[in-house]
Amino acid sequence: MNPYRLVRARPEPAFTVTFDGREIEALPGQTVAAALWSAGVTAWRTTRGEGRPRGVFCGIGVCFDCLVTVNDRANTRACLVPVRPGDTIRTQDGIGHEG
Amino acid sequence: MIGAGPAGLAAALAAAARGIRVTVIDSGTEAGGQFYRRPAAEFGARRPQALHHQWRTWERLRDALARQVRLGLITHLTDHHVWLVERQSGSPTVHALRGPLQEEPVTVRADALVLATGGYEKVLPFPGWTLPGVVTAGGAQAMLKGGLVLPGRVAVVAGTGPLLLPVAAGLAAAGAEVAALVDSAVPKHFLRHGGRFAAHPAKLLEGARYAAELARHRIRVAAHHTVTAAHGEDRLEFVTVAALDADGRVRPGTERRIPCDTLAVGHGLLPHTDLAETLGCRLDGTRVHVDDEQRTDVPGVWAAGEITGIGGAALSLAEGHIAGRSVAARLRGREPDRGEWSPAARSRDTARDFATLLDAVYAPPAHWAELITDDTVVCRCEEVTGGAVRAAVGLGAGDLRTVKLLTRAGMGWCQGRMCAPAVAGLTGCRLEPSRRPFARPVPLGVLAQDPDHPSASEPKGRLDTDTGAPEANRAPSKGDTP
Numbered sequence: 114m115n116p117y118r119l120v121r122a123r124p125e126p127a128f129t130v131t132f133d134g135r136e137i138e139a140l141p142g143q144t145v146a147a148a149l150w151s152a153g154v155t156a157w158r159t160t161r162g163e164g165r166p167r168g169v170f171c172g173i174g175v176c177f178d179c180l181v182t183v184n185d186r187a188n189t190r191a192c193l194v195p196v197r198p199g200d201t202i203r204t205q206d207g208i209g210h211e212g
Numbered sequence: 213m214i215g216a217g218p219a220g221l222a223a224a225l226a227a228a229a230r231g232i233r234v235t236v237i238d239s240g241t242e243a244g245g246q247f248y249r250r251p252a253a254e255f256g257a258r259r260p261q262a263l264h265h266q267w268r269t270w271e272r273l274r275d276a277l278a279r280q281v282r283l284g285l286i287t288h289l290t291d292h293h294v295w296l297v298e299r300q301s302g303s304p305t306v307h308a309l310r311g312p313l314q315e316e317p318v319t320v321r322a323d324a325l326v327l328a329t330g331g332y333e334k335v336l337p338f339p340g341w342t343l344p345g346v347v348t349a350g351g352a353q354a355m356l357k358g359g360l361v362l363p364g365r366v367a368v369v370a371g372t373g374p375l376l377l378p379v380a381a382g383l384a385a386a387g388a389e390v391a392a393l394v395d396s397a398v399p400k401h402f403l404r405h406g407g408r409f410a411a412h413p414a415k416l417l418e419g420a421r422y423a424a425e426l427a428r429h430r431i432r433v434a435a436h437h438t439v440t441a442a443h444g445e446d447r448l449e450f451v452t453v454a455a456l457d458a459d460g461r462v463r464p465g466t467e468r469r470i471p472c473d474t475l476a477v478g479h480g481l482l483p484h485t486d487l488a489e490t491l492g493c494r495l496d497g498t499r500v501h502v503d504d505e506q507r508t509d510v511p512g513v514w515a516a517g518e519i520t521g522i523g524g525a526a527l528s529l530a531e532g533h534i535a536g537r538s539v540a541a542r543l544r545g546r547e548p549d550r551g552e553w554s555p556a557a558r559s560r561d562t563a564r565d566f567a568t569l570l571d572a573v574y575a576p577p578a579h580w581a582e583l584i585t586d587d588t589v590v591c592r593c594e595e596v597t598g599g600a601v602r603a604a605v606g607l608g609a610g611d612l613r614t615v616k617l618l619t620r621a622g623m624g625w626c627q628g629r630m631c632a633p634a635v636a637g638l639t640g641c642r643l644e645p646s647r648r649p650f651a652r653p654v655p656l657g658v659l660a661q662d663p664d665h666p667s668a669s670e671p672k673g674r675l676d677t678d679t680g681a682p683e684a685n686r687a688p689s690k691g692d693t694p
Contacts (some may be wrong), residue, residue, distance in 0.1 A: 116360035123256035137477035141251030147359030156344040172351025177625030
């Protein structure tokens with residue numbers, strides 16, 4: 114069993130995005146977080162203090178753990194933002210600003 | 213109405229049915245809130261109800277909403293993220309940011325406001341809880357219901373509370389192996405309250421259905437147990453689970469490891485009260501105080517659903533319905549006829565009684581704070597450890613705000629929503645409203661653009677006066693340093 118079979122989903126055709134330069138497939142309707150989980154990625158931020166990996170925690174936009182850089186925009190909440198064809202998703206280091 | 217979950221929708225429909233023009237403002241791209249979160253239309257799900265309970269109720273709400281939107285009585289603003297509600301010349305004014313990136317300002321004025329902002333999950337820390345693969349129980353469920361995705365292949369569901377049952381059942385139904393459901397609740401406490409549970413036959417049936425689902429998926433239930441730590445290098449690899457003794461302490465020697473790549477953990481829900489706090493609504497503990505028609509103590513402001521105390525979807529529907537009817541009567545200058553909503557009032561009483569009962573049986577281990585080592589991160593945003601928080605108490609901190617000022621715990625992105633219950637438990641400080649003026653991050657550009665933004669955005673009202681803040685109220689005197 115998988116979630117798609119459970120709800121008898123007929124998703125629209127997949128498209129490609131990149132995560133840290135690697136191409137991954139994403140589906141229309143997915144958030145950035147759902148697309149990354151589907152690709153087996155569970156961490157996409159390193160904390161600014163200890164450099165520890167983080168990903169989804171609350172899943173509903175409250176905790177800000179899932180912050181990621183999408184199309185050069187840092188501090189995007191992956192669990193809220195829909196993934197779009199051609200998105201460039203990058204691991205966010207610290208607060209996401211260079212220097 | 214702020215919020216399009218069960219409470220907000222019930223309030224909107226009850227008011228609209230009585231001729232009131234309603235605007236429903238909600239952060240979701242679809243109505244339903246967390247309880248009725250569904251896959252986006254692009255997934256073409258033909259059986260979304262497979263991940264839901266009480267789907268018929270949702271269909272009724274959905275169809276009634278569509279009808280009222282067509283008739284023009286309800287305007288449904290989706291993907292609108294409210295950051296502030298204030299009263300301008302006595303009228304509630306709602307400030308929101310539109311779109312997933314939350315940048316475009318929108319202002320809505322109304323004659324009456326219903327706060328139906330729901331709740332969010334409380335998670336008490338333990339070593340390893342920041343590892344990727346550890347998610348909140350509600351978060352795992354939200355990602356599954358909305359995104360049709362699982363965080364891994366083998367999950368442990370842990371913590372305490374009735375939410376863990378549908379989360380474990382849902383993950384298993386969707387194909388995850390649920391290695392264990394670990395709840396700190398004590399089975400004999402359910403028996404102790406057996407008589408009161410008997411008064412809720414529908415809920416007992418629901419519980420029995422979950423028990424059957426867990427059995428069908430061969431999920432081991434470890435009652436009166438707790439997860440003491442999550443382990444892994446850069447990702448969760450296993451958890452340690454241990455039995456609890458009668459005092460709520462870990463029984464030495466009972467620890468065992470369960471390999472897993474997912475831990476879905478939660479210790480109950482908290483009301484989402486930030487907008488109510490800024491308006492100055494009275495709170496009882498963590499919940500917004502309301503009267504029998506769901507009015508807060510701020511004129512023109514009602515509250516319904518989890519914000520008035522965690523109690524589930526049935527309670528939210530009843531409270532929302534009553535709030536909507538009360539709004540319709542009050543806006544016409546009439547005293548509402550309470551007899552008209554007596555069925556909803558009875559549902560409300562029953563559901564509140566059941567919620568009290570659940571509170572009595574589901575509880576985190578009494579000594580959960582002892583699991584927090586000095587190097588366990590407590591504040592996830594600012595990476596403040598248990599040791600630092602304890603040191604703040606040593607320095608004399610006696611309230612959450614002082615702990616925050618000394619350690620930065622609660623000062624980060626989530627503004628203490630995740631760590632406040634833990635910091636309170638660890639320090640013995642009271643968990644009290646944070647009274648932050650903004651409910652979410654607002655771009656500076658929006659504040660500069662919006663002509664309606666309040667010049668003095670400090671929360672006003674009763675909370676400040678009641679607690680008495682002499683420094684804040686004191687007029688500057690000659691002796692003050694400039």
